[in-house]
Amino acid sequence: xxxASCEDEELEFKxxxxxxxxxxPLGPGGPGPGExxxxxxxxxxxSLALGEPPPYGASPIGIPRPPPPRPGMHSPPPRPAxxxxxxxxxxxRLVRLGGPGGGPGGSGGGRIxxxxxxxxxxxxxxxxxxxxxxxxxxxxxxxxxRDYPPPDGFGGYREAGGTGSGGSxxxxxxxxxSLSSWSFFSDASDxxxxxxxxxxxxxxxxxxxxxxxxxxxxxxxxxxxxPWTPDDPWGVYGPSPGARGPExxxxxxxxxxPAPASPxxxxxxxxxxxxxxxxxxxxxxxxxxxxxxxxEGPEPPPPPPPPLARDPGSPGPFDYVGAxxxxxxxxxxxxxxxxxxxxxxxxxxxTPCNGKPVPGGEExxxxxxxxxxxxxxxxxxxxxxxxxxxxARIGGHSPIFRASxxxxxxxxxxxxxxxxxxxxxxxxxAHHRAHYETEGSRGAVKATPGGHPVVKLxxxxxxxxTLQMFIGTADERNLRPHAFYQVHRITGKxxxxxxxxxxVSGTKVLEMTLLPENNMAANIDCAGILKLRNSDIELRxxxxxxxxxxTRVRLVFRVHVPQGGxxxxxxxxxxxxxxxxxxxxxxxxxxxxxxxxxxxVRGGEELVLSGANFLPDSKVVFIERGPDxxxxxxxxxxxxxxxxxxxxxxxxxxxxxxxxxSRPVQVYFYVSNGRRKRSPTQSFKFLPVIFKEEPIPxxxxxxxxxxxxxxxxxxxxxxxxxxxYSSYPPDDPSYEPPYLSEGFNFGTPPLYPQTGPPSxxxxxxxxxxxxxxxxxPRPPPPxxxxxxxxxxxxxGGGGAPFSMGLPFPPPAAYRxxxxxxxxPEGPFSPQSAHPAAEGYGEVGSGYGTGEGAPEQEKxxxxxxxxxxxxxxxxxxxxxxxxxxxxxxxxxxxVPPGEEPPA
DNA sequence: GCTCTGGAATTAACC
DNA sequence: AAGGTTAATTCCAGA
Numbered sequence: 001x002x003x004a005s006c007e008d009e010e011l012e013f014k015x016x017x018x019x020x021x022x023x024x025p026l027g028p029g030g031p032g033p034g035e036x037x038x039x040x041x042x043x044x045x046x047s048l049a050l051g052e053p054p055p056y057g058a059s060p061i062g063i064p065r066p067p068p069p070r071p072g073m074h075s076p077p078p079r080p081a082x083x084x085x086x087x088x089x090x091x092x093r094l095v096r097l098g099g100p101g102g103g104p105g106g107s108g109g110g111r112i113x114x115x116x117x118x119x120x121x122x123x124x125x126x127x128x129x130x131x132x133x134x135x136x137x138x139x140x141x142x143x144x145x146r147d148y149p150p151p152d153g154f155g156g157y158r159e160a161g162g163t164g165s166g167g168s169x170x171x172x173x174x175x176x177x178s179l180s181s182w183s184f185f186s187d188a189s190d191x192x193x194x195x196x197x198x199x200x201x202x203x204x205x206x207x208x209x210x211x212x213x214x215x216x217x218x219x220x221x222x223x224x225x226x227p228w229t230p231d232d233p234w235g236v237y238g239p240s241p242g243a244r245g246p247e248x249x250x251x252x253x254x255x256x257x258p259a260p261a262s263p264x265x266x267x268x269x270x271x272x273x274x275x276x277x278x279x280x281x282x283x284x285x286x287x288x289x290x291x292x293x294x295x296e297g298p299e300p301p302p303p304p305p306p307p308l309a310r311d312p313g314s315p316g317p318f319d320y321v322g323a324x325x326x327x328x329x330x331x332x333x334x335x336x337x338x339x340x341x342x343x344x345x346x347x348x349x350x351t352p353c354n355g356k357p358v359p360g361g362e363e364x365x366x367x368x369x370x371x372x373x374x375x376x377x378x379x380x381x382x383x384x385x386x387x388x389x390x391x392a393r394i395g396g397h398s399p400i401f402r403a404s405x406x407x408x409x410x411x412x413x414x415x416x417x418x419x420x421x422x423x424x425x426x427x428x429x430a431h432h433r434a435h436y437e438t439e440g441s442r443g444a445v446k447a448t449p450g451g452h453p454v455v456k457l458x459x460x461x462x463x464x465x466t467l468q469m470f471i472g473t474a475d476e477r478n479l480r481p482h483a484f485y486q487v488h489r490i491t492g493k494x495x496x497x498x499x500x501x502x503x504v505s506g507t508k509v510l511e512m513t514l515l516p517e518n519n520m521a522a523n524i525d526c527a528g529i530l531k532l533r534n535s536d537i538e539l540r541x542x543x544x545x546x547x548x549x550x551t552r553v554r555l556v557f558r559v560h561v562p563q564g565g566x567x568x569x570x571x572x573x574x575x576x577x578x579x580x581x582x583x584x585x586x587x588x589x590x591x592x593x594x595x596x597x598x599x600x601v602r603g604g605e606e607l608v609l610s611g612a613n614f615l616p617d618s619k620v621v622f623i624e625r626g627p628d629x630x631x632x633x634x635x636x637x638x639x640x641x642x643x644x645x646x647x648x649x650x651x652x653x654x655x656x657x658x659x660x661x662s663r664p665v666q667v668y669f670y671v672s673n674g675r676r677k678r679s680p681t682q683s684f685k686f687l688p689v690i691f692k693e694e695p696i697p698x699x700x701x702x703x704x705x706x707x708x709x710x711x712x713x714x715x716x717x718x719x720x721x722x723x724x725y726s727s728y729p730p731d732d733p734s735y736e737p738p739y740l741s742e743g744f745n746f747g748t749p750p751l752y753p754q755t756g757p758p759s760x761x762x763x764x765x766x767x768x769x770x771x772x773x774x775x776x777p778r779p780p781p782p783x784x785x786x787x788x789x790x791x792x793x794x795x796g797g798g799g800a801p802f803s804m805g806l807p808f809p810p811p812a813a814y815r816x817x818x819x820x821x822x823x824p825e826g827p828f829s830p831q832s833a834h835p836a837a838e839g840y841g842e843v844g845s846g847y848g849t850g851e852g853a854p855e856q857e858k859x860x861x862x863x864x865x866x867x868x869x870x871x872x873x874x875x876x877x878x879x880x881x882x883x884x885x886x887x888x889x890x891x892x893x894v895p896p897g898e899e900p901p902a
Numbered sequence: 903g904c905t906c907t908g909g910a911a912t913t914a915a916c917c
Numbered sequence: 918a919a920g921g922t923t924a925a926t927t928c929c930a931g932a
Contacts, residue, residue, distance in 0.1 A: 433907080433908085435906095436925090436926060436927070438926070438927060438928085439926085439928085440904080440905060440906070440907095441905065441906070441929075442905095442906065442907065443905075443906050443907075490905095492905075494905095531925090531926090533925080533926075534924095534925070534926095535914095535925095547925085548915085548924065548925075549924075551924090551925095579926080582909085582910095582925090582926095583923080693905085771915095905932105906931105906932085907930100907932080908929100908930090908931090908932105909928100909929085909930090909931105910927100910928085910929085910930105911926100911927085911928075911929090912925100912926080912927070912928085913924100913925080913926075913927095914923100914924090914925080914926095915922100915923085915924080915925090915929090916921100916922080916923075916924095917920100917921085917922075917931085
């Protein structure tokens with residue numbers, strides 16, 4: 001295992017540090033990284049910027065999997081660069097192995113390793129003066145050991161962690177969750193925590209570095225740099241030898257060979273194991289009939305190589321910054337339901353509701369309470385997380401960066417800056433079944449109207465530019481590379497768009513060219529989506545996201561427009577969320593809005609539901625649950641089939657069981673297309689006969705989101721989604737009714753676990769209209785937010801009612817968080833928010849262009865017309881809401897027996 | 903023969 | 918601990 005070990009070591013290091021900025025070209029004796037990189041006015045350290053096109057090119061390696069240290073979590077925010085208004089990224093901390101003078105190994109004297117930097121605090125609100133613009137790897141560090149990691153002892157935490165009796169988590173080894181901690185402390189608001197994290201990281205770096213030193217110092221074979229001209233970083237660099245397809249890359253990386261025997265610890269070679277039943281070490285990779293992610297390349301998956309030490313497919317030095325999946329993943333990092341819960345947004349967070357941003361750092365706190373997974377109705381939530389990007393990070397600074405230090409992929413960027421605007425002219429379909437490595441390609445992502453997504457850069461038409469694309473997240477958090485999905489380059493005679501892959505911080509980036517002759521537009525017909533096994537990713541050190549149910553992604557496009565003076569303006573735009581699971585084809589019905597949130601207990605009023613996936617035989621069931629969650633009443637409403645279609649259900653509100661109630665009764669309803677095919681529940685209230693609707697509160701809280709709402713929930717806005725409440729239809733008596741209807745609608749935030757029945761939630765119990773409910777005003781108008789399939793959609797068949805085959809509309813629960821929100825109102829408006837911003841309506845050939853679209857729109861319009869006028873709830877605080885509710889209901893006598901549980 | 907797809911069987915995690 | 922569910926993965930087969 002000697003050799004293997006060696007390699008393993010190196011790989012290990014990569015796992016830990018993700019990107020080893022070892023300039024491939026740097027041969028032994030070659031210019032030191034610093035020298036080579038230290039071009040221009042850019043600090044050498046920065047020259048390694050991940051986001052820089054050149055760097056991309058430098059690593060044409062196909063990455064078997066994403067970088068451990070999720071980009072989103074570890075990339076330090078860009079810092080102010082010398083030229084005022086300019087920023088430079090600090091992708092990761094660089095570590096010079098073996099000291100400045102030269103590395104211990106022949107790996108090119110003093111290789112500089114890049115590792116996630118935690119110098120996050122240096123940014124934002126008050127950008128600290130760049131320590132030294134000319135930051136060199138040396139001065140990068142504060143002289144801390146992390147910069148010059150001691151070559152000593154590093155037993156390879158993998159072993160330690162992997163085999164460690166699950167104690168790895170606490171071990172000083174990299175296996176520790178230090179990386180994770182970054183995410184936890186990434187919020188500058190918690191400096192103490194940050195420092196703590198720093199310490200951990202430092203320690204980890206030291207270890208890793210030393211480990212690295214132990215490892216092969218040979219230039220990584222994977223480091224086949226893609227030729228690119230530093231002088232023209234953004235120039236069009238065509239595919240180069242180095243830039244080969246993923247296939248090659250994979251082959252290269254995964255080099256099946258006999259394998260680097262690595263105790264790929266836990267690679268869950270087999271199915272994902274959430275339980276800690278098996279320690280990484282215990283998990284014999286060999287047991288799996290399939291190789292783990294790293295074991296085989298996506299493309300031509302070589303025969304499942306024996307479990308590699310690290311795994312053959314381990315990312316090249318550039319690949320990731322973190323650990324590989326399985327390895328060294330502290331047991332604790334394994335996602336168990338409870339852990340997931342931790343990661344998930346907290347239920348209590350009323351913040352979203354009241355529109356108040358969550359204080360930074362909050363996310364870092366592990367929410368107490370029951371595991372989310374246990375929460376009924378919790379489904380496909382946005383990936384949680386400890387990750388907390390400080391708002392500082394999106395402090396609205398300009399998207400101007402040094403050409404030599406482009407922003408990391410997880411760095412929020414606007415889609416527009418001055419006259420420049422990156423726009424998705426044609427949005428991708430809302431559903432694209434991603435393929436596993438074990439499968440053949442499932443083709444390129446397609447657009448709704450047929451064809452493929454189209455991206456265009458507006459405001460620039462001078463020379464060819466490189467358009468980068470990667471798979472980003474679609475949860476409520478800021479946009480970042482998706483840990484479980486990677487872009488997959490599609491080739492073939494049917495693919496007209498030339499592209500090549502690069503790997504940036506472990507994230508595959510597909511690069512295409514925007515040509516002036518094409519009006520700087522690109523037809524994205526070469527991008528497929530590869531699904532990485534959850535088990536591989538979840539076990540990855542530092543990974544905080546969970547794969548289970550985290551099946552939505554967004555296509556993220558980024559372009560760096562040269563501005564002269566070594567500066568570039570980086571703009572980015574994200575597509576609408578794309579559901580990547582096969583399961584999504586289930587076409588769960590969804591209710592996005594409805595015209596009535598309450599009516600007399602006598603029922604009979606016409607309730608019009610607007611949503612998707614309604615079927616001719618869809619049923620609408622009203623239910624009421626007691627404080628204990630038990631079903632107390634259930635009644636199927638009568639649907640007026642004549643006035644219903646695939647996106648609209650018109651029904652008569654059923655009569656409530658007890659017409660003598662003296663106070664409003666909170667009930668719920670859901671649309672059912674059959675067992676297990678129910679929409680999330682929606683809130684509804686039956687009012688005592690003496691009362692009619694509650695005009696004031698209701699009208700003010702219900703209805704479609706008012707159009708231009710604050711761009712919250714966007715990637716640039718880290719405040720949590722405002723309408724976190726969501727629920728799923730109860731499938732069984734034990735199901736705890738979501739009393740707060742989820743906001744499916746537009747970018748629904750994740751479902752939050754409920755702490756108790758509605759009635760148990762003071763202040764919210766009588767909320768006229770759960771903020772999450774359709775009625776809750778949400779920023780992004782439905783029509784412009786979700787990839788709603790319209791009847792006449794591509795598939796709609798000309799609006800034939802109930803025609804199925806629409807692109808799968810993400811179930812409410814899948815709804816993307818508000819990230820895709822309102823159109824940017826300025827250069828810094830949320831980038832990814834564009835999906836929404838751009839709205840399907842805006843996308844000419846995008847959603848809503850079908851024949852039915854107009855109708856849909858019209859319908860929606862009329863539907864919402866009555867609500868659009870409503871007062872946006874955005875500015876309302878929870879307190880205010882409570883007050884309103886209290887006021888509204890104060891007049892209701894609480895009859896005995898109806899006293900809501902306290 | 904290969905890619906792309908849609909389906910569905912298996913497997914494992916959860917409840 | 919056993920059994921049912923659900924989601925993730927792997928397999929198959931047809932176009």
